[in-house]
Amino acid sequence: MNTEINAAVAVVGPGAIGTTVAAMLHEVGRTPSLCGRTLRDHLTLLEGSHSMTVPGPVRTSPKQITRTADLVFLAVKATQIEAAAEWLAVLVGPETVVCVLQNGIEQVQRVGPHAPRGRIIPAVVWFPAQAQSDASVRLRGDVRLTLPDTAASRVVAEALQGTRCAVDLAADFSALAWRKLVQNAVAGLMALTHRRSGMFSRADIAELTLAYARECLAVARAEGAELGDEVPQEILEKFQAAPTDMSTSILTDREAGRPLEWDIRNGVVARRGRAHGISTPISDVLLPLLAAASDGPG
Ligand SMILES: NC(=O)c1ccc[n+]([C@@H]2O[C@H](COP(=O)([O-])OP(=O)(O)OC[C@H]3O[C@@H](n4cnc5c(N)ncnc54)[C@H](OP(=O)(O)O)[C@@H]3O)[C@@H](O)[C@H]2O)c1
Missing domain, CATH: 1.10.1040.10 (N-(1-d-carboxylethyl)-l-norvaline Dehydrogenase; domain 2)
Structure with a gap:
């Protein structure tokens, strides 16, 4: 398995949802770079009795970022967007797609001002995952996202193609x-x-x-x-x-x-x-x- 970190894809907020998406990418050799608040050398995803390790480290300072990403999965809680904005400032360039893995219907309005150069894509996250007390994440259910049917969403769908994270592009x-x-x-x-x-x-x-x-x-x-x-x-x-x-x-x-x-x-x-x-x-x-x-x- 190729575990070289793919700096072109970043997960900001490697909690329950962020760890799951990172694990789905890692599983097919597309390990993303990880940007978080708490220093960790790896992430752990638990499914039934199976455990998967996603190599890190979780970077905790935007100063460690040397290039913009092609695709950012933003998976902090909506209450943490402003605190995470410093990551968007260094990761998002004019070509960057930011897929917001958060509940609600206001992802574009809330994240857009912090990533004015990027293309912001909202997502409906359908799977339940929960961070455990030891920071591992327990996934319950099939991993599935729905995105609006736009050109920028297709960048997300392509990045996840062949992974266990199903992506639906929905007209409605x-x-x-x-x-x-x-x-x-x-x-x-x-x-x-x-x-x-x-x-x-x-x-x-x-x-x-x-x-x-x-x-x-x-x-x-x-x-x-x-x-x-x-x-x-x-x-x-x-x-x-x-x-x-x-x-x-x-x-x-x-x-x-x-x-x-x-x-x-x-x-x-x-x-x-x-x-x-x-x-x-x-x-x-x-x-x-x-x-x-x-x-x-x-
Ligand atoms: N979990 C679910 O089953 C589920 C299902 C559907 C939708 N959602 C939605 O998905 C979104 C994410 O939820 P979640 O359950 O994944 O939350 P979570 O487990 O709390 O994960 C949030 C992650 O963001 C990190 N973080 C916080 N501040 C940060 C900052 N300034 N910079 C970088 N990283 C930062 C947290 O770090 P720490 O580890 O230091 O706290 C944590 O790793 C929410 O909008 C939620 O409503 C969740």
């Missing part, structure tokens, strides 16, 4: 991204109750979930996402069918006392709603609670 990307966002917004309720999926079997929570998902859906449609009336019920049923102890990353972050991605997962609904003159009374109650849970004080 906005609808897919908004549908995932509605699901993520609903999952925010779990961060407020400190409860796992089992809570969706309560009639009162089910009623709130449907009402909130309908509020999100109205905004999504005003944004041009073609989503049907069935979406809120389908999302509720998905949570109800999940194992009762299934968590969600916003609840995991809450339990760990980390900042929450509430603004890109929930705040966006109220912000976009306001822009379209749509009232969002449920968001208006939830958002201060999520913001305070995330950022305090107290």
Whole structure:
């Protein structure tokens, strides 16, 4: 196996999602360069009883970067974009594609100002992966991304071709991204109750979930996402069918006392709603609670 580091492809933020994508590239001999916050000499991906090592080191200073990359996978949390901007400043040139592996629908607006020369591509990340206490990452499920069907996305698809990371280029990307966002917004309720999926079997929570998902859906449609009336019920049923102890990353972050991605997962609904003159009374109650849970004080 060729383990020469390919400086043309960089992963910024080698956490749960970044480690998974790095491992998929390494597995076919296209080991990317790694840019992170914590010094590590390698990354570890766990799948069932199988463990894969991705050679590093994880670079921790942008001063170590000597050339721009052709492709950057940005996989920091949305709350960490500004802190990671110094990496984008050295990695992104006029030809660079930046594929943003983050939840939400605002990747281009949020990352674009920090990479004005690059071509920013949002992604819907479909696979669940979780960083463990020893920094290894446990992958659960098949690795799959959906990107908008554009020329820059094809650079990403080519880089991942032949790996176990499937890439779909979707003409209806906005609808897919908004549908995932509605699901993520609903999952925010779990961060407020400190409860796992089992809570969706309560009639009162089910009623709130449907009402909130309908509020999100109205905004999504005003944004041009073609989503049907069935979406809120389908999302509720998905949570109800999940194992009762299934968590969600916003609840995991809450339990760990980390900042929450509430603004890109929930705040966006109220912000976009306001822009379209749509009232969002449920968001208006939830958002201060999520913001305070995330950022305090107290
Ligand atoms: N995990 C999932 O299953 C999943 C599924 C779908 C979507 N997503 C979305 O994917 C995005 C990434 O999530 P994640 O779960 O992979 O998060 P994560 O495990 O916390 O990974 C974030 C990584 O970024 C690093 N980082 C933080 N600040 C940095 C900086 N200034 N420069 C460089 N690296 C920095 C972190 O370093 P440290 O190791 O030092 O903290 C960590 O390695 C989020 O938007 C999330 O909502 C996640």
